[in-house]
Amino acid sequence: MDFLNAIVAILNYVVVPATAYGAQLALGALGVTLIYGILRFSNFAHGDTMAFGTAMTILVTWGLQKLGLHFGPLPTALIALPFGIAITAALVLATDRAVYAYYRKVRAAPVILVMVSVGVMFVMNGVTRFVIGVDEIQFADGARFVISAKGFREATGLAEPLAIRTTQVLTVVLAALVVWALFWFLNKTRTGKSMRAFSDNEDLALLSGINPNHVVAVTWIIAAALATTAGVLYGLDKSFKAFNYFQLLLPIFASAIVGGLGNPLGAIAGGFIIAYSEVAVTYAWKKVATYAIPGFEAEGLMQLLSTEYKFAVSFAILIIVLLFKPTGLFKGKAV
Amino acid sequence: MSFLEAENMTGGYGAADILHGCTLKVEKGQIAVIVGPNGAGKSTAMKAVFGMLKLRGGHVKLDGEDITTLSPQERVRRGMGFVPQVNNVFPTMSVEENLEMGAFIRSDDFRGTMEQVYDLFPILKEKRHQNAGELSGGQRQQVAVGRALMTQPKLLMLDEPTAGVSPIVMDELFDRIIEVARTGISILMVEQNARQALEIADQGYVLVQGANKYTDTGAALMADPEVRRTFLGG
Amino acid sequence: MSQHQPTAAKGGALRAPLFFLIMAGLIMIEGMTSGWNGALGILNMGLISAILALGVNMQWGYAGLFNTGVVGFIALGGLAPVLIAMPPTPGAFAAGGWQILIGLLIAVGSLVLTVWLNGRLKGKTRALGVIAVLVAGFFLYRAVFDPAVEAVQSINPSALGYLGGLGLPTLFAWPVGALLAAGAAWVIGKTALGLRSDYLAIATLGIGEIIVSVLRNEEWLARGVLNVNGIPRPWPVPYEIALQESPAFVERMAALGVDPVTGSTVLVKLLYTGLFVIVLALLLIAAQLALNSPWGRMMRAIRDNEISAAAMGKNVTRRHLQIFVIGSAVIGLAGAMMISLDGQMTPSSYNPLRYTFLIWVMVIVGGSGNNWGSVLGGVLIWYLWIKAEVWGPDLMSLITDQLADGAVKRHLVDSAAHMRLIVMGLVLILVLRFSPRGLLPER
Structure with a gap:
């Protein structure tokens, strides 16, 4: 019984939240890695693109709720998501036209593009705050739980609860769908293949008659979709606050680099590696240990690192990877 | 009239010219090979034919049509294939x-x-x-x-296709290139392995300092004692 | 950056003095319209910003290194006044201070041992050995460290609860701040330099966040979010109260026809200004000498063409590490100066947008690679940043004047503060695009 309790505790406090978080990071990292692969720079504005997309989705959600539209047990934000994506895609495409296109034309060094993306980040951050404010916003509605703590305890008779929120299930399912669609697109369609070709060998892609502007535009649209989806799922799962999205940049970059920048599969693996490490290292293992080891009396919380240092986990993993395998675990393109 | 006529090409990447009135011609279904010492502008000449280099003088004609001002992508559409x-x-x-x-x-x-x-x-x-x-x-x-x-493509351009491969693989690649030429595709090729390349060449160009030094059939160049001594190592 | 045009910038030799004159004029106008206290306040932070920009310019302008963790190095420098100038907490070292230090030594020791083992061992033993040492080191460190922290933090938690400092003069803290930042920079540079340029940007972003969160959470160190107040002022700056209580000062102010309260605040600010100008001048002289020395020429050669510089036998990574550490030291120094100006350490105020990216705007607008440009950019952008806070809502009220009162109008006026971010971002983008050499281009 105690053993089962230990497993349920691990599931409830580590596996479930880390899986949802990992899926969110993976979507974010996919966007970063795609931009890196095609446009060849680390997009510092990605966190704020997520924030902007989420803010737009929230606005549409509010509008829908005012109209009395709901999505049954699912959050209304899900209906609003396509609108959020469309607005965000329009914004990043306009940004590309107004800002980044010039630097591609003059073939600027990547570090200049990184810096320009910092400028874009500023503007997007300001716009987001301007539109929706700096406060924390909860916008999840619909059914709260798929499995509630109380229901689980009553059904199993275990002391430990297991709660799975709708948003967590939704995150994993939607992320899986998005990833499947993305890989189908990249591997099976002509445009997707041309994007991979462009990422692999830009000069040869140009020689083969692949239109760079088309590839770049499609990349931005996909990145906007990924960023908005990741942002909305993160916001539904936790809450929306503009500054938190800026702070997500570090774990997202860490995920992308750990997996190998430019490698989509790596970005997904990286997202889960970072998420699991972060949750596992900042979780207080006292309860699990007490269940698992009979007669064990824990002295402290048995927490390796306090939650305030969760970003240190991504950072430490990032540093270790940079030290030992700078191209990432799945062989990215950058050294 | 030849299928490809690149005449009097003059130009380079920056201020200094690398090509000085270089002329290359390839007949339909034939193999033309460019050889020459390092830094002679062989690859540059090839890039000029393909439009990756702005020419200050001369012109490039493909199948009688002047394509001097076209971009590489356009030239691909006109029937050029390029292997970097x-x-x-x-x-x-x-x-x-x-x-x-x-x-x-x-x-x-x-x-x-x-x-x-x-x-x-x-x-x-x-x-x-x-x-x-x-x-x-x-x-x-x-x-x-x-x-x-x-x-x-009607014209296939190969920039040192045998660089870094073993002699056996090189022979095989050359065989395939001959096969390609037999299907009616003209071939323009830059080669380091001058001797083997000239053996399969219908036309050979020896470039020195961005200009034509010797131009003849492959066999004739192989037989020319001066060319053999200077460029083919005896 | 690498597009060097041989022709001199418009305005030639008079350009820099002209801009500095305009800047001085703006400060004067501020002083005459809104009072000297405020004007000097802006100038003092402007001078610190100038030093910060100088440090970032060394990294970016001299060497092309993109440091996105400036905020961390500022915060680390700011720790120095707490550690150096605050009085030691009585009994803190006896209660657990030494034990904390031992705990930290264990942590560092096991890291060093790990690195050493990593170089010595091979194959499977290497992985196992490294992991074993790390795990053992971590638990030993926690066993020593945790109870000691608790002991220290329980000493009068409402007022103290931390180790305190060494009780030395504040001026000593400034170079110490530089050293702290330099140390962190060395560790980061050692890992991230020599890889793709983006990696340094990402790694510094991380270290910036981590340093700030350490300061926020480690109460034994600098009281975390409880803040440390009353950090002693640097010599020779007096306290306003002391001045106002001094009859000699009051008399002299009366003779000048100045209110003693105003007079004391202005005098204090002026003394800070003097101190900061001295530091800035020394740094500027050193930076100019360095930039024009063979070393500086080599740096720029590396920046403009890393490959050819490496081909000429220059150790690019080593040079980059050097300049990265030096630049971070300057940033740390400014961080320490800023804390001794504020007199308090408030870790929650270290916001990356304000302390990293704003500094970047200063460097780019001033003119990357030009030390004078950084100084100008530092003071000018700081001035604009402060003024924009006032102008934004005013401007928005003006724009929305015709709008009917209501939620939309209120929202627009309220969120005008966020316009600063938008404006700064636009300034950065526009300068990079249309005037990448900045106001005072590199010669």
Whole structure:
């Protein structure tokens, strides 16, 4: 019984939240890695693109709720998501036209593009705050739980609860769908293949008659979709606050680099590696240990690192990877 | 009139010219080879023909049509195929996808062309689902040539196709190039392995300092004692 | 950056003095319209910003290194006044201070041992050995460290609860701040330099966040979010109260016809200004000498063409590490100065947008690679940043004047503060695009 309790505790406090978080990071990292692969720079504005997309989705959600539209047990934000994506895609495409296109034309060094993306980040951050404010916003509605703590305890008779929120299930399912669609697109369609070709060998892609502007535009649209989806799922799962999205940049970059920048599969693996490490290292293992080891009396919380240092986990993993395998675990393109 | 006529090409990358009135001609279905010492401007001449270099003088005509001002992409559409010396495949894409990308500008059915490429390079058919980056050097060159053939070019340009491959693989590649030429495709090729290349060449150009030093048939150049002594090592 | 045009910038030799004159004029106008206290306040932070920009310019302008963790190095420098100038907490070292230090030594020791083992061992033993040492080191460190922290933090938690400092003069803290930042920079540079340029940007972003969160959470160190107040002022700056209580001062102010309260605040600010100007001048002289020395020429050669510089036998990574450490030291120094100006350490105020990216705007607008440009950019952008806070809502009220009162109008006026971010971002983008050499281009 105690053993089962230990497993349920691990599931409830580590596996479930880390899986949802990992899926969110993976979507974010996919966007970063795609931009890196095609446009060849680390997009510092990605966190704020997520924030902007989420803010737009929230606005549409509010509008829908005012109209009395709901999505049954699912959050209304899900209906609003396509609108959020469309607005965000329009914004990043306009940004590309107004800002980044010039630097591609003059073939600027990547570090200049990184810096320009910092400028874009500023503007997007300001716009987001301007539109929706700096406060924390909860916008999840619909059914709260798929499995509630109380229901689980009553059904199993275990002391430990297991709660799975709708948003967590939704995150994993939607992320899986998005990833499947993305890989189908990249591997099976002509445009997707041309994007991979462009990422692999830009000069040869140009020689083969692949239109760079088309590839770049499609990349931005996909990145906007990924960023908005990741942002909305993160916001539904936790809450929306503009500054938190800026702070997500570090774990997202860490995920992308750990997996190998430019490698989509790596970005997904990286997202889960970072998420699991972060949750596992900042979780207080006292309860699990007490269940698992009979007669064990824990002295402290048995927490390796306090939650305030969760970003240190991504950072430490990032540093270790940079030290030992700078191209990432799945062989990215950058050294 | 020759199929490709690049006459009096003068130009370079920056202020200084690398090509000084260089002239290259290729007849239909024939193989022309450019040889010469390091830094003679061989690859530059090839790039000039392909439009990757702005010319200050001279002109390039393909099948009687002046294409001097066209971009490389445009020239591909007009029937030029180009195989760069390095980075000439998409490493993380499969062999088949590499060929598909070669056919990117084609809107018609290109499966027949792909079969022709597979007939020419059977090993590629065998490895068609493998990533090009995982192949050996010689096989990668075959992918590169195959990719360029996918547009059904009338003129195929190869920049040192045998660089870094073993002598056996080199002989095989040359055999394939002859086969390609037999199908009516003109070939313009830069080669370091001057002796072997001239053996298969219908026309040979020896470039020195961006200008034509000797121009003759491959066999004639091989027989010329001066050329042998200076450029073919005796 | 690498597009060097041989022709001199418009305005030639008079350009820099002209801009500095305009800047001085703006400060004067501020002083005459809104009072000297405020004007000097802006100038003092402007001078610190100038030093910060100088440090970032060394990294970016001299060497092309993109440091996105400036905020961390500022915060680390700011720790120095707490550690150096605050009085030691009585009994803190006896209660657990030494034990904390031992705990930290264990942590560092096991890291060093790990690195050493990593170089010595091979294959499977290497992985096992490294992991074993790390795990053992971590638990030993926690066993020593945790109870000690608790002991220290329980000493009068409402007022103290931390180790305190050494009780030394504040001026000593400034170079110490530089050293702290330099140390962190060395560790980061050692890992991330020599790889792709983006990696340094990402790694510094991380270290910036981590340093700030350490300061926020480690109460034994600098009281975390409880803040440390009353950090002693640097010599020779007096306290306003002391001045106002001094009859001699009051008399002199009366003779000048100045209110003693105003007079004391202005005098204090002026003394800070003097101190900061001295530091800035020394740094500027050193930076100019360095930039024009063979070393500086080599740096720029590396920046403009890393490959050819490496081909000429220059150790690019080593040079980059050097300049990265030096630049971070300057940033740390400014961080320490800022804390001794504020007199308090408030870790929650270290916001990356304000302390990293604003500094970047200063460097780019001033003119990357030009030390004078950084100084100008530092003071000018700081001035605009402060003024924009006032102008934004005013401007928005003006724009929305015709709008009917209501939620939309209120929202627009309320969120005008966020316009600062938008404006700064636009300034950065526009300068990079249309005037990448900045106001005072590199010669």
